[in-house]
Amino acid sequence: MSTNVLRTTDGWWVLRDERAVPIETKAVSTAELLSDRDAVREAAASAESGTPVADLVVLPPVTTPCRVVAQMVNYRSHAKDSGFTGDIPPTFFRKASGSVSGPHDSIVRPEHVKFLDYEVELGLVMGATLPVGTVVEEQDLPRYVAGLVLTNDVSARDVQLTKTQFYESKSYPTFTPTGPYLALLEPEDFVHLLNLRLRLSVNGEPRQDRTLADMIVRPAQALTLLARFQTLDPGDLLLTGTPGGTALKAPPKPVEKIGALLPPALKWKAFFNSQAKNPHYLREGDLITATIATPDGRIDLGVQRTPVTDAM
Numbered sequence: 624m625s626t627n628v629l630r631t632t633d634g635w636w637v638l639r640d641e642r643a644v645p646i647e648t649k650a651v652s653t654a655e656l657l658s659d660r661d662a663v664r665e666a667a668a669s670a671e672s673g674t675p676v677a678d679l680v681v682l683p684p685v686t687t688p689c690r691v692v693a694q695m696v697n698y699r700s701h702a703k704d705s706g707f708t709g710d711i712p713p714t715f716f717r718k719a720s721g722s723v724s725g726p727h728d729s730i731v732r733p734e735h736v737k738f739l740d741y742e743v744e745l746g747l748v749m750g751a752t753l754p755v756g757t758v759v760e761e762q763d764l765p766r767y768v769a770g771l772v773l774t775n776d777v778s779a780r781d782v783q784l785t786k787t788q789f790y791e792s793k794s795y796p797t798f799t800p801t802g803p804y805l806a807l808l809e810p811e812d813f814v815h816l817l818n819l820r821l822r823l824s825v826n827g828e829p830r831q832d833r834t835l836a837d838m839i840v841r842p843a844q845a846l847t848l849l850a851r852f853q854t855l856d857p858g859d860l861l862l863t864g865t866p867g868g869t870a871l872k873a874p875p876k877p878v879e880k881i882g883a884l885l886p887p888a889l890k891w892k893a894f895f896n897s898q899a900k901n902p903h904y905l906r907e908g909d910l911i912t913a914t915i916a917t918p919d920g921r922i923d924l925g926v927q928r929t930p931v932t933d934a935m
Contacts (some may be wrong), residue, residue: 634648
């Protein structure tokens with residue numbers, strides 16, 4: 624069974640039901656904690672009653688600086704929403720690790736961003752170095768992946784689309800809420816990954832709901848493709864894509880063909896005028912709730928609740 628770990632200003636904790644037991648470790652970073660798994664096991668086996676989780680202020684369980692890499696259009700439902708047909712080439716992009724924030728921290732919309740979007744994603748936390756050239760088979764995942772986290776790849780769509788700029792549009796501070804739990808996996812847990820169900824709602828309205836079975840490029844293949852050019856180290860984070868249901872959707876094909884004939888300035892003006900009528904983009908006062916878990920609770924990454932606020 625997986626072991627859920629929390630991080631607070633007072634250190635690291637093992638979750639047991641609704642209580643948390645402190646881990647006796649000198650680890651400060653996620654990478655250091657992953658090299659001290661004996662301390663995690665001792666805390667999990669401790670007879671201590673623990674502290675109510677509700678009394679703790681939880682920080683993101685992935686410490687920074689670290690590499691934050693993400694996959695683009697990696698669920699069939701998202702590909703359909705985005706207007707893709709046929710084969711989709713696997714694509715990766717980087718996010719600034721300064722975008723990582725806590726699981727209950729506010730997402731802050733910059734003043735110039737008008738179309739703020741959400742993307743619930745499963746994050747893989749590396750437990751060992753993945754050198755360039757590594758080929759990862761399914762049975763190799765436990766060697767390289769230590770655990771899983773719940774993330775939200777928040778996106779400034781007006782920046783992303785007009786500049787074709789993923790790095791900027793997804794890297795503002797607070798644009799990667801992470802946690803609450805780091806689920807440390809045992810080798811036998813990996814066969815249950817496809818049962819993980821990703822859900823996200825805004826103000827109680829369901830927006831995204833899919834399992835990993837909808838995924839196009841699964842974790843082992845993704846790591847193999849990434850290792851063609853990118854080294855990953857313990858504590859680094861790979862976001863594995865989002866299901867359909869985001870606010871942004873491709874326009875109907877006839878509209879898209881007409882837009883392609885317009886000068887870029889007019890095309891984007893027309894597109895964003897239509898997007899302004901879309902009520903699903905995030906606004907100040909919205910509350911995003913996200914979960915990732917298997918139906919049997921064998922793997923449960925907790926509940927992430929993040930309010931949306933405007934920059935002052």
